[in-house]
Amino acid sequence: MSLTRYTLAIIKPDILEKQSKSIEKILSTIQEKFIIHEKKQLQLTIEQAEQFYSDHRGKFFYERLVCFMSRGPIIPLVLSEKNVNSSSSIKPWRDFIGPTHRDKAREINCLRGQFGTSDTKNAFHGSGSEKEAVDEIKFFFPDFKSDL
Numbered sequence: 001m002s003l004t005r006y007t008l009a010i011i012k013p014d015i016l017e018k019q020s021k022s023i024e025k026i027l028s029t030i031q032e033k034f035i036i037h038e039k040k041q042l043q044l045t046i047e048q049a050e051q052f053y054s055d056h057r058g059k060f061f062y063e064r065l066v067c068f069m070s071r072g073p074i075i076p077l078v079l080s081e082k083n084v085n086s087s088s089s090i091k092p093w094r095d096f097i098g099p100t101h102r103d104k105a106r107e108i109n110c111l112r113g114q115f116g117t118s119d120t121k122n123a124f125h126g127s128g129s130e131k132e133a134v135d136e137i138k139f140f141f142p143d144f145k146s147d148l
């Protein structure tokens with residue numbers, strides 16, 4: 001399987017801090033549609049969060065985002081969609097978590113709508129493109145190798 005078949009997901013600190021009892025349920029929900037290839041729990045330093053979100057530097061929410069993402073443990077995951085006909089997992093995972101903004105996410109059935117509490121504390125991350133996924137997988141799982 002090519003590396004571009006995977007996506008990088010993150011369960012953000014708001015879940016581990018305030019909704020940790022939901023983690024097993026969240027992981028089972030994810031596994032209904034996706035294979036979890038890698039999973040770990042860690043806490044980012046401020047510098048690592050700044051690096052991970054460097055594309056957002058200068059935006060009004062950047063400092064809030066970096067502070068939030070480094071304030072507690074997170075769970076990064078390497079996922080691929082179970083649907084064998086699907087050539088990319090980027091969009092399926094982003095559709096599964098739903099819109100960035102809380103109010104829009106609450107209008108539909110999606111993970112962010114269920115667990116997100118604000119535009120920043122939106123509970124989940126999903127890579128935005130195949131290049132981003134490759135870079136983000138390397139960031140958290142430098143030894144990850146695809147199946148083929």
Ligand SMILES: Nc1ncnc2c1ncn2[C@@H]1O[C@H](COP(=O)(O)OP(=O)(O)OP(=O)(O)O)[C@@H](O)[C@H]1O
Pocket residue numbers: 056061065099100119120121122124125126127128
């Ligand atoms: N307008 C905003 N106000 C507050 N926080 C925001 C806003 N826009 C984005 N963020 C935060 O920055 C993160 C990265 O923003 P981005 O525009 O890449 O959204 P996304 O692609 O939906 O999210 P992610 O990259 O985490 O999957 C968002 O997930 C959210 O936590």
